[in-house]
Amino acid sequence: xxxxxxxxRSFEECEVEDSRIQAHLEPSxxxxxxxxxxxxxxxxxxxxxxxxxxxxxxxxxxxxxTSDNTRPVPSKTTLPxxxxxxxxxSPQSSIRLLVATGxxxxxxxxxxxxxxFGQALDYLEEVVIHSAKNIDSLANLGSLSxxxxxxxxxxxxxAELVVAEGYIEGHFFAGFTGGxxxxxxxxxxxxxxxxNHSPRNIDHPNARCGVAEGNPIYGEMLEAARLAKLRFILxxxxxxxxxxxxxxxxxxxxxxxxGRVFTLKCCGVKPVPGDIVITxxxxxxxxxxxxxxxxxxxxxxxxxxxxxxxxxxxxxxxxVGHQGFYEMLASSSSPSEFLTRLRAGEIWREAQWEAQxxxxxxxxxxxxxxxxxxxxxxxxxxxxxxxxxxxxxxEIALSLKPRGRITLLPDGxxxxxxxx
Numbered sequence: 001x002x003x004x005x006x007x008x009r010s011f012e013e014c015e016v017e018d019s020r021i022q023a024h025l026e027p028s029x030x031x032x033x034x035x036x037x038x039x040x041x042x043x044x045x046x047x048x049x050x051x052x053x054x055x056x057x058x059x060x061x062x063x064x065x066t067s068d069n070t071r072p073v074p075s076k077t078t079l080p081x082x083x084x085x086x087x088x089x090s091p092q093s094s095i096r097l098l099v100a101t102g103x104x105x106x107x108x109x110x111x112x113x114x115x116x117f118g119q120a121l122d123y124l125e126e127v128v129i130h131s132a133k134n135i136d137s138l139a140n141l142g143s144l145s146x147x148x149x150x151x152x153x154x155x156x157x158x159a160e161l162v163v164a165e166g167y168i169e170g171h172f173f174a175g176f177t178g179g180x181x182x183x184x185x186x187x188x189x190x191x192x193x194x195x196n197h198s199p200r201n202i203d204h205p206n207a208r209c210g211v212a213e214g215n216p217i218y219g220e221m222l223e224a225a226r227l228a229k230l231r232f233i234l235x236x237x238x239x240x241x242x243x244x245x246x247x248x249x250x251x252x253x254x255x256x257x258x259g260r261v262f263t264l265k266c267c268g269v270k271p272v273p274g275d276i277v278i279t280x281x282x283x284x285x286x287x288x289x290x291x292x293x294x295x296x297x298x299x300x301x302x303x304x305x306x307x308x309x310x311x312x313x314x315x316x317x318x319x320v321g322h323q324g325f326y327e328m329l330a331s332s333s334s335p336s337e338f339l340t341r342l343r344a345g346e347i348w349r350e351a352q353w354e355a356q357x358x359x360x361x362x363x364x365x366x367x368x369x370x371x372x373x374x375x376x377x378x379x380x381x382x383x384x385x386x387x388x389x390x391x392x393x394x395e396i397a398l399s400l401k402p403r404g405r406i407t408l409l410p411d412g413x414x415x416x417x418x419x420x
């Protein structure tokens with residue numbers, strides 16, 4: 001059969017013997033919704049909250065938090081509707097847009113902003129790209145119950161109404177995207193993010209895809225959202241083609257909970273452990289770099305047999321994506337040696353969580369990265385194998401597992417492997 005795996009804006013393809021493939025695990029997507037109707041309907045029927053119109057009516061300074069260019073949030077559809085409703089309810093208000101970059105870096109041109117956010121830009125007072133490392137742009141909102149100090153962008157403290165848009169899917173250690181992630185890590189300071197993504201938290205058994213309750217990372221994010229006074233969210237759920245299939249709006253806790261339930265219903269898959277698991281990051285924009293590809297790899301690890309091989313496809317047009325992520329693994333003699341030093345407190349630097357998640361996978365599985373955006377030397381120095389095509393990647397996997405049965409997980413981040 002012909003196997004097609006998302007890769008950039010296209011696919012990687014290769015013929016595989018039918019007898020080799022034991023399972024094809026994909027979300028059960030419903031028919032896509034009419035995007036305009038879905039968003040308007042959600043805004044008209046908010047979950048657990050006053051309407052956005054009521055919230056905006058007396059707010060002079062409004063802040064909308066949105067995602068950067070590494071996330072497929074359909075802002076051209078969602079953002080104009082958010083802005084139009086609030087402007088109608090409060091014509092005198094000033095509305096700022098804060099782009100939640102977390103620890104990413106983005107310096108967009110005006111044309112890039114227009115491409116991402118559409119006509120809503122014409123009605124915004126200002127667009128600010130968050131910088132987690134700019135101390136002057138951060139405000140301390142106090143301590144979380146964990147002892148972590150919550151530093152966020154100063155615009156949150158100045159705003160009379162904070163609203164966030166985003167999308168919901170499984171997240172490899174926070175449980176789910178969307179909801180409180182707009183605040184932490186989205187618009188938080190580097191030290192706050194480091195504390196939330198600590199080695200101890202990453203090692204917690206509930207810090208995994210599809211788990212929110214009892215997940216220490218998600219729990220702290222939720223507390224941060226409350227302290228930052230996030231009042232209203234608009235979160236969409238997207239199918240494999242990045243089309244809206246449902247929209248949830250309202251209270252950040254209740255609306256996100258409803259969105260999570262819906263997402264699990266659509267995206268939960270029962271693992272069929274394979275000697276070889278072929279997966280991806282769902283194509284562009286999530287497979288822009290190797291750093292992000294860890295999401296697909298980690299979900300593949302929830303399905304692979306112990307000692308199996310994970311073949312992860314990612315275009316990686318931006319290369320590795322984070323130098324520190326590369327250096328931590330490349331400077332270690334093995335994944336286990338890196339983890340030992342990390343857990344002993346000898347390492348404390350950005351992106352350690354991504355390296356930690358990947359190293360934990362590499363202790364148990366072999367990983368083949370199929371990419372033309374990173375070279376063999378780079379991938380191999382990070383204790384993985386490299387291939388330039390899916391065909392080549394599968395050949396490597398079969399050389400390690402000659403009788404291997406294959407499980408296909410075409411869109412790693414979208415599918416949520418249910419606990420076995």
